[in-house]
Amino acid sequence: xxxxxxxxxxxxxxxxxxxxxxxxxxxxxxxxVLARSQSAGRGRQGxxxxxxPGACVLMSAIVRPALPQERVYEISFVASAAVAxxxxxxxxxxxxxxxxxxxxxxxxxxxxxxIEAQSTGAVVIxxxxxVNQRHFPPQIKDTATSVxxxxxxxxxxxxxxxxxAQVLMEQYRDYLKRGFEEILSHWRKYMxxxxxxxxxxxxGRNIRGTILGxxxxxxxxxxxxxxxxxxxxxxxxxRLLSM
Ligand code: BTN
Numbered sequence: 001x002x003x004x005x006x007x008x009x010x011x012x013x014x015x016x017x018x019x020x021x022x023x024x025x026x027x028x029x030x031x032x033v034l035a036r037s038q039s040a041g042r043g044r045q046g047x048x049x050x051x052x053p054g055a056c057v058l059m060s061a062i063v064r065p066a067l068p069q070e071r072v073y074e075i076s077f078v079a080s081a082a083v084a085x086x087x088x089x090x091x092x093x094x095x096x097x098x099x100x101x102x103x104x105x106x107x108x109x110x111x112x113x114x115i116e117a118q119s120t121g122a123v124v125i126x127x128x129x130x131v132n133q134r135h136f137p138p139q140i141k142d143t144a145t146s147v148x149x150x151x152x153x154x155x156x157x158x159x160x161x162x163x164x165a166q167v168l169m170e171q172y173r174d175y176l177k178r179g180f181e182e183i184l185s186h187w188r189k190y191m192x193x194x195x196x197x198x199x200x201x202x203x204g205r206n207i208r209g210t211i212l213g214x215x216x217x218x219x220x221x222x223x224x225x226x227x228x229x230x231x232x233x234x235x236x237x238x239r240l241l242s243m
Pocket of ligand 1: 017038041042044045047057059060102127128
């Protein structure tokens with residue numbers, strides 16, 4: 001088992017900031033930051049990540065995978081597969097992973113992943129998981145959900161965070177041992193939208209077609225009606241065209 005060391009905080013700007021600072025001064029792989037709340041939580045693409053103090057898991061883990069920059073994204077699949085696994089095995093939910101790494105339950109976002117790499121070679125895996133929220137701010141109230149809303153029960157968020165840290169590091173250890181293909185095959189079991197018609201905004205253009213899955217590098221495969229299949233490596237938005 002990979003040793004982990006959990007550092008608990010009350011309020012921080014962002015657990016990713018704290019972990020990046022710790023990594024800069026040499027914190028080892030397996031160092032975990034857990035906080036009750038964030039004053040400047042951030043999501044992907046410059047978005048804010050909103051939390052309710054004490055009601056969610058706000059976690060950042062430091063890993064040092066010795067990967068070239070262009071493969072660091074693989075770690076986000078490790079993290080989202082780990083979160084889906086926890087939601088399924090610990091809470092009995094049916095999670096879905098929306099490419100590249102939004103975690104959904106019943107079509108609503110329950111968790112998100114933000115990976116940040118450092119020139120030191122460290123990679124910080126930031127995970128936000130909505131646990132006990134019953135209400136959300138207006139900006140996300142129509143699109144967010146929580147474990148409490150989905151299960152009808154509330155949970156000890158510190159215990160959930162500690163469990164998430166363990167499961168994440170086990171999944172990461174499997175990735176180091178068995179490789180990305182193994183993680184992808186786990187990830188694919190949860191993939192959202194396969195076989196559905198979607199609109200994908202990528203590099204300033206819009207592709208409309210059927211979501212086929214992900215290829216062996218984790219790129220999203222979308223087939224246009226006339227048969228051309230695109231491998232999408234990054235997208236601003238992926239939307240289903242019908243419910
Ligand atoms: C996203 O879905 O856009 C990613 C959200 C990631 C949020 C988590 S909460 C813990 C860590 N600290 C942050 O500031 N962000 C990540």
